[in-house]
Structure formats: C-alpha cells, structure tokens
Amino acid sequence: MGKVIAATGNEAVAEALRQINPDVCAAYPITPQTDMMQRFSFFTNNGMVKTEMILVESEHSAMSACVGASAAGGRVVTATSSQGLLLMLEIVFIASGFRLPIVMPVVNRAVSAPINIHGDHSDAMAARDAGWIQLWSENAQEAYDNTIQAFRIAEHLDIRLPAMVCLDGFIISHSIERIEYLDDKVVSDFVGEFQAINPLLDIEHPKSYGPLILTDYYMEYRRAHNDVMSRVSKVVLDVAKDFEKISGRKYDLFETYRLEDADIALVVLNSAAGTSKDVIDSFRNKGIKAGLIKPRLMRPFPYAEVAEALKHLKAICVLDRADAFGASLGPLCTDIMASLYQYQQKPVIINKIYGLGGRDYLPSQAEYSLNELVEILNTGKVKTLKEYIGVRE
C-alpha cells in the first residue's frame, strides 16, 4: 500500500524521481523549479538514489549533458522553467531529433520581458513544437502520476521520444495538497529496467550520433519524426491503463467533466481546471448544461479525439494562460479550432487570455466566460473572438 501525505507539487515530482531512480540528472536552478531539483539533490547527496547528479553552469549545458548521458545509454532526467527552457531550447530539439527518451518536468512560468517568476504557460508553449511529448498536470497528484508514466511513455520501444511533464509554477509547485504516493517497489516495477538503444558506451559497437544530414535525407528524418509522433497517443493510453492497475487512478489523452450532454464548455489546461469545474457545477445547478475539457496530452495534440469529444457542443470558450503573439489567438485555441475545422457542423469558439504572469484565475472569470457562451446561445452572436480577462483597461 502506498501512503497519503501532504506535499507540494515540486516535492511530489522529486519523490517520483527518487522512486524511479534515474541514472543521470543534469540540472540548473531556476524559480519555480529550483526547489524540485534541490529536493532531488538531497536524495543524491544522501545515497537514497544511485543517480549521478551533474551540476552544470546553465540550462543549455544541462540539456547538453542530458543528451550525452542519454546517448551513452542511461535513463536521464532534468527539470526547468521559463528562461531555463528557452535557454536550452536549441538542445531540446536535438534531444528529440536523436530520439532520446529524456524526461523533463517543466514548472510552468511566465517568460521575460517583463521578468516575472509566476505561473503561466508561455514557456512550455514556446517549446510545444520541439518534437517532444508534453503531458500537462492539474495538480500535484497528476504531476506525480504523469512523471511516473512519462518514463514508460518516453522509453516505449515503439516511440523513444523525450517527454515534458508540465505543472503550474507556484500554484502547484509550491502549494501543499493531499497526495497519494505509490510504494517504491510498485513504481520501480512499473517503470522497469531501462533498455538502452544504440548506447555510445557499448564500445564493442562504435557508432556516431549527430551526423550532418543535408538535402538528401533531412526531409526523410522529419517525415519519420512525424510518423513516430502519430504513434504516441496509443502508447499514452496503454501506459495509462497499466497505471490505473497500480494506482486506481484513471488517465486519458484529456479529461472531460460533465461534457457528454453539455451545450457549452470551457477548455483549459492545468490548475485552472479545478476552479473551472466548481463553477461548472454551479451552472449545472442553475440548469445550464456546461462542461469542461482539460487536455493532458498537449503534444502530440490528439486532434481527432478532442474533436470527437467537442463536436456536439454549441459554443466553446478556450482559456489560454499564454498568448501566441502574431497568431491572433492563444496557442490552445488554435489547436482546438484546428481540430474542429473539418466538421461542417461545429461549435462557435471564443478565446480568453487569463492569468498571465501568475495573476489569479478567479471563479468570476470562469462565470464571465460561461455567461458569454450562454449569451452566444441566446443571440447567436459573438461579441469578441479573443479577449483578455482579469486585466485592467
């Protein structure tokens, strides 16, 4: 039997990493991730894990060391936030191009400028098309569970891809919640022995990583990456099934809440989903058929499955905790719109930008968004396609 304790999101993910016991961790401190890797280095310093901890001088070096260690044949982890993710971005693409199953918790934080340390999805959204898998987590429990599953998904022999586990900075990383931890042995049995593919340390079989690929083969490698991304959803679902057996907790590509018979719905990532569900309950109590969908697998985005879940709705409000300047809409909204585009009959979609730089997401903002959807149902008119909410005019 596992145990139930009170812990922060960072503590929970560090605990998952202790139980997984990777071979190598290379990390550099950055708020709000710092506390996670600090806790993990306590485990390495006290011999509670066999992990080789490499303290580097920047995130660019952290990801570089991870690429080297993973190509060498180890199970590898790192973690970062915000500017750290952006600094390592060059190597983030290399990790996926090399198909190295590195796992990286990303404690979501706003990006500079202006400099801000609080919860916001701009960092992970900037890295969303880097060829990695992205799992998003509503709370500390999901961050813990996703971290454990991420190793199985990333290392799956059908895919072998790096994976990010996203959780909201401070709101989840530093808030204490009730968490159920699994037993150490259950976790280590679940993730299993690491299977190295083409390890550099197999000196009997010398090999090269990172060759120059020009016009003759580059496009074939990208085509192959597109193919492997298309196989991720199935692996995520298979791993979730196995995870349910050891934890009793059910995971899918996304979570739906009172969606089946709904007319209107909110689409929201991570911690804001909790607040939104409460507000949806109050709308249901008023007789308004409201629901919610919270994407979990953000990359590769399960377009067909999401569309299938949303197509019966009349109006949808997509809440983005990041803006995609130049694309006119928030990043999540463009994906939701793209998923529904192929249907003749599709819901009206509006986009709200909320909670940037850690600004509180309040029940009143969910109410405001749902009320606007009700108004769209009544009048058939869209007032504003995209709007910042919780902002001073």
Add this chain to the structure above:
Amino acid sequence: MKLKGWRDLEPGCVIKEAGNSVAIKTGSWRAYRPRWIQENCIHCLFCWLYCPDMSIHVKDGKRSEFDYEFCKGCGICALECPGKKGNKAIVMEEEGK
C-alpha cells in the same frame, strides 16, 4: 546509390557502422585542386599530418599522390608545405581550368 525512404532510416540519425565515411566520396566538393610538385618535396610529411581527410598517401615513409576521391580542396596542405628553397611542393589550382 539508391537513397532510402523514411521508413528505412535508423531512428535518431545514428550511424551504426564505424568508419563509414570511406563510403562517402567528398572529392566532388572541391573547388581548388592541390597539385604536388615532386621536385620541390622534401618529404617532411607536414601535409600528411595536417590533412583533415587522410587524403595524402604515404608509401615507405615517402609522400606519394593525393587521394582525389576524398580531398575537399581545403588547401591546408599547401599552406603548411615548407617546400624547397622557397618553392612550394603543393599549389592550389582552380578546378576545371
């Protein structure tokens, strides 16, 4: 050589055969061609030492011809060549002239 389709590639662009650069002939990259002037050569083997592509054949401790299948024409050999009495034993000449 028939090029492979995307399904036949090694994941992660890993090259599994050691020393496979032997199969990749880089001579066609050359814009300038080194010419060996034997009478100026003192067989110091600087060219052999500096050549980044192992394109200088050495036989019985003596320098012999260039390997034009791999020489990219970088010109390091000509630069390093001390020659004899101020006369270079390697000169670079434009290809196709």
